[in-house]
Amino acid sequence: MKHHTLLASALIGVVASARSMTPMATISAARLLGRSTPGRLALLDRPLFRLGALVLGAGELFGDKMKTAPDRTVFLGLLARVMSAGIAGAALAPRGREPSGAVAAIATAVPLAYVGLDIRKNAMQRIGQTRSGLMEDALIVAAGVAIVALAVSSKSRS
Template identity: 30%
Template sequence: MKSTSSAVLKTVGLGALTGMRAVSGLSAVSNSLSKQQSLYYLGGTRYSFLQSPFVASALSVAANAEMAGDKLPTAPNRIAPLGLAGRTLAGALLGAAIFKAHGGSDIQGALLGGIVAAAAGFGSFFLRKKIAQRTNLPDPLLGLVEDAIVRKAGKRLIG
């Protein structure tokens, strides 16, 4: 494996961001791979579609739409069953792709990414609620702060 610690760090970090914003981690991975900013390559694997510029663009649009939708009063809680399942699957996919790109086991990466995304979904949900209670800041404002954290951390983790 090219770098076990690097794959684990990226998977845990991007999995955690996926718990906060379901599409952001995958978007970061796909954008990096499509622009060949990464030293890693997924050609010939079942994850090679993530290197497509079209997929990278579609995931970027989806990530931005998710961030906008999060501020709406009708946005479902991230721990609602469907949302949590989506986060878990997105975390599993990004973990599998990252581990495979680093020469490791996609199964291990999927398990790590999925577990971290699910745990971070719950953790970030309750943390945001607690901060809102203690500060009386409006939830959409906290969502914007969360968006900024996800964007900045995603760029640092994927680099």
């Protein structure tokens, strides 16, 4: 699938707004399955980075349900979103447009983190932290997988 727009980059920013590590985990999983991203990013070809991204992605899904989990808009939460969205946005951008892809993803992730936090807090009041978190996880992980699956190609076709 040819991509000439930054749509995949912006959409992965939506994912990063809710789960900071999911964009990198889904891209790492795709790379492990032999897929390549449109944008060049040597970082994704390092096995230790791929494993770390997968572990952090899984850990975040568990940690989010803890009563002591910080809001996604605290400084470190936003920093993680900026970094993950930037890396993932660059990887999903068309070749040669990686910086623009990073900017598109970050510009989507940061403001939507605030919107998502408000939605999540309302859901927590209604159905609790764990149930609302599991529902958000299912939606965000599915979105991340779908976005990455549509944006990547098999290495044999690249």
